[in-house]
Amino acid sequence: MLIFVKRRTTMKIGVLGTGMVGETIATKLVALGHDVKMGARDAGNDKAKAWAEKAGQKASNGTFADAAAFGEIVFNCTAGTGSLEALKSAGEDNLRGKVLIDVANPLDFSKGMPPTLFTDSNDSLGERIQRAFPETKVVKTLNTVNCHVMVDPARVAGGDHDMFVSGNDAGAKGKVTEILRGWFGWKNVVDLGDITTARGTESYLMLWIRLWGALKTADFNLKLVK
Amino acid sequence: MLIFVKRRTTMKIGVLGTGMVGETIATKLVALGHDVKMGARDAGNDKAKAWAEKAGQKASNGTFADAAAFGEIVFNCTAGTGSLEALKSAGEDNLRGKVLIDVANPLDFSKGMPPTLFTDSNDSLGERIQRAFPETKVVKTLNTVNCHVMVDPARVAGGDHDMFVSGNDAGAKGKVTEILRGWFGWKNVVDLGDITTARGTESYLMLWIRLWGALKTADFNLKLVK
Numbered sequence: 451m452l453i454f455v456k457r458r459t460t461m462k463i464g465v466l467g468t469g470m471v472g473e474t475i476a477t478k479l480v481a482l483g484h485d486v487k488m489g490a491r492d493a494g495n496d497k498a499k500a501w502a503e504k505a506g507q508k509a510s511n512g513t514f515a516d517a518a519a520f521g522e523i524v525f526n527c528t529a530g531t532g533s534l535e536a537l538k539s540a541g542e543d544n545l546r547g548k549v550l551i552d553v554a555n556p557l558d559f560s561k562g563m564p565p566t567l568f569t570d571s572n573d574s575l576g577e578r579i580q581r582a583f584p585e586t587k588v589v590k591t592l593n594t595v596n597c598h599v600m601v602d603p604a605r606v607a608g609g610d611h612d613m614f615v616s617g618n619d620a621g622a623k624g625k626v627t628e629i630l631r632g633w634f635g636w637k638n639v640v641d642l643g644d645i646t647t648a649r650g651t652e653s654y655l656m657l658w659i660r661l662w663g664a665l666k667t668a669d670f671n672l673k674l675v676k
Numbered sequence: 677m678l679i680f681v682k683r684r685t686t687m688k689i690g691v692l693g694t695g696m697v698g699e700t701i702a703t704k705l706v707a708l709g710h711d712v713k714m715g716a717r718d719a720g721n722d723k724a725k726a727w728a729e730k731a732g733q734k735a736s737n738g739t740f741a742d743a744a745a746f747g748e749i750v751f752n753c754t755a756g757t758g759s760l761e762a763l764k765s766a767g768e769d770n771l772r773g774k775v776l777i778d779v780a781n782p783l784d785f786s787k788g789m790p791p792t793l794f795t796d797s798n799d800s801l802g803e804r805i806q807r808a809f810p811e812t813k814v815v816k817t818l819n820t821v822n823c824h825v826m827v828d829p830a831r832v833a834g835g836d837h838d839m840f841v842s843g844n845d846a847g848a849k850g851k852v853t854e855i856l857r858g859w860f861g862w863k864n865v866v867d868l869g870d871i872t873t874a875r876g877t878e879s880y881l882m883l884w885i886r887l888w889g890a891l892k893t894a895d896f897n898l899k900l901v902k
Contacts, residue, residue, distance in 0.1 A: 561798075571792040571882050607901035642886045650883035656797050657876035660868045661900065670902035675833035676891055 460484050464521025466514050466536055468497040471553060471597040472527035476501065478601035480508045482633055489517025491539065518544035523551065523629075530556040530575050531568065534582055545586040549622045551629075552576055552648075553592040553600065555655050564659045567652065576616060576648030587622035590648040591615045591630065594658065596668035601634050603671070611671040612638045616647040640674065686710050690747025692740050692762055694723040697779060697823040698753035702727065704827035706734045708859055715743025717765065744770035749777065749855075756782040756801050757794065760808055771812040775848045777855075778802050778874075779818040779826065781881050790885045793878065802842060802874030813848035816874040817841045817856065820884065822894035827860050829897070837897040838864045842873040866900065 465476040466489045479486045488511045490498040498511035510520075518524050518540035528536040533554045537545065556575040557565040569575060576590035592600045594614060603609040613636045617623045623641055630636040642650060662668055691702040692715045705712045714737045716724040724737035736746075744750050744766035754762040759780045763771065782801040783791040795801060802816035818826040820840060829835040839862045843849045849867055856862040868876060888894055 566797040567879075570796055571879075572787075611901045640887075640890055642890050647886045650886035653793075653797075653879040653882035656879035660873045660876035661866075664866055664868050665900065665902055667902055670900060673899040673901050674887065674891065674896060675837045675899050676893055676896035 462520055462522050463487075464489055464517035464519075464524040464540075465527055466517055466524065466540060467527030467529070468495055468501070469527065469529065471600075472525070473497075473501055474597040474601055475525055475527055475553070476509070477505060478634070480505045484508065485520075486510070487512055487517040487520040489514040489536075489540065491536070514540040515544055518548075521548065523549050523625075526550055526552045526554050526579070528554055530554045531558065533575060534578060537579060537583065542583060542585070545583055547585060547587075549587045549589060549619075549625055550579070550583070551592070551626055552579055552588055552590045555593050556652055557655065564663075567656065569649075569652065571649060571653060574646070574648040574652045576645050576652065580618065580645045587617065587619040588645055589615055589617035589619075589622050589626040590645065590651060591626055594651050594654055595671050599669060599671060603634065603636050606669050606671050607673070609635055609637050611673040612640055614640050614642050614647075614651050616642050616645055616651065618644050638674075688746055688748050689713075690715055690743035690745075690750040690766075691753055692743055692750065692766060693753035693755070694721055694727070695753065695755065697826075698751070699723075699727055700823040700827055701751055701753055701779070702735070703731060704860070706731045710734065711746075712736070713738055713743045713746040715740040715762075715766065717762070740766040741770055744774075747774065749775050749851075752776055752778045752780050752805070754780055756780045757784065759801060760804060763805060763809065768809060768811070771809055773811060773813075775813045775815060775845075775851055776805070776809070777818070777852055778805055778814055778816045781819050781878055783881065790889075793882065795875075795878065797875060797879060800872070800874040800878045802871050802878065806844065806871045813843065813845040814871055815841055815843035815845075815848050815852040816871065816877060817852055820877050820880055821897050825895060825897060829860065829862050832895050832897050833899070835861055835863050837899040838866055840866050840868050840873075840877050842868045842871055842877065844870050864900075 462485045488498045502509045502511040556569045558568040559565045580588040688711045714724045728735045728737040782795045784794040785791045806814040853865045
């Protein structure tokens with residue numbers, strides 16, 4: 451299973467989104483030696499430009515379409531409310547046939563804190579993205595932890611806790627599992643099934659938010675025990 | 677904190693619901709030496725009668741109202757779709773001032789498997805029950821695990837995993853926490869906050885169902901790590 455990671459020491463990766471999640475993931479990918487283009491709505495986005503200047507030669511920035519076209523793999527790190535619009539702007543052609551790692555959550559902050567979900571339990575953001583881009587291999591993952599934990603699971607309990615993947619394409623899930631293990635250091639990756647299982651991990655955010663309040667830290671995760 | 681449990685070696689407890697959850701909890705409570713009345717829609721309910729005959733002298737059965745009137749503490753073990761109707765049948769007077777341990781989930785099986793939630797992320801069954809019975813102290817708990825794990829957490833990983841409580845009354849949550857620890861053996865009980873935090877644990881069911889599928893056992897739970 452490590453063939454994919456070993457064969458290609460570096461990859462070209464598009465990261466959509468300039469917020470803390472996008473920046474954290476993009477910075478980690480550059481640190482791992484990959485070529486990373488951060489995409490924003492506008493080519494001249496200040497946050498994306500500042501990141502690319504700070505992150506060094508392997509880092510660049512552009513529009514959502516630029517980043518999607520650049521990436522062999524694309525991360526969706528946009529806010530859930532804007533994900534479909536950002537991906538439409540990225541362009542179906544630029545995403546066709548590629549693995550899209552969707553880390554966004556369908557959080558609605560419009561009614562204040564704590565947020566609610568803008569999907570119901572019959573649907574998920576992951577599914578909406580997969581339906582809108584049927585020729586893209588959407589894999590939902592990493593959305594169940596804070597962005598610092600996403601790229602450094604060892605910062606919580608030495609990394610002995612669980613990450614989930616949901617997606618329709620077994621090969622894509624295999625690649626993403628290798629990335630999670632080989633690049634980010636996730637020890638336990640649980641395949642929940644097809645993209646409809648994103649309903650589970652996205653709904654879990656309603657518990658995550660309360661755990662964040664009760665534990666008074668975002669540096670936590672779940673370990674499955676049986 | 678153990679005063680409550682030690683002071684009263686036995687209590688009178690009402691258990692609403694005759695399904696596997698109600699039967700498992702009622703049987704455990706009788707085994708602990710408590711006097712338990714199982715309540716059903718009809719006084720002559722076959723399952724409740726059969727349980728009471730099998731479970732011995734400490735066990736009895738009756739209507740929802742009989743069980744609620746009997747109990748110093750009441751467990752809601754009815755199916756989520758029928759909980760409000762069952763509790764109305766139990767009667768506001770019979771529930772007034774009492775701790776109601778709500779273990780039900782708002783699962784909608786009408787569209788087939790896997791179930792969805794009949795609440796959205798702005799509401800929860802726990803809140804609906806608390807709103808309908810403002811003078812009852814509703815504590816949501818145990819709804820995040822299979823009924824066998826509810827009353828015997830040690831059957832999973834020696835009991836080293838977490839249970840949650842949600843409720844508006846701190847004293848009631850304290851009593852329920854003692855019950856969880858002292859009677860059932862829960863080592864880790866996390867107070868999530870007021871009854872609105874039931875949105876978190878009820879939404880988690882959407883993940884629980886997928887974990888059940890992926891792990892191929894209902895004998896599992898979450899351990900929080902930080």
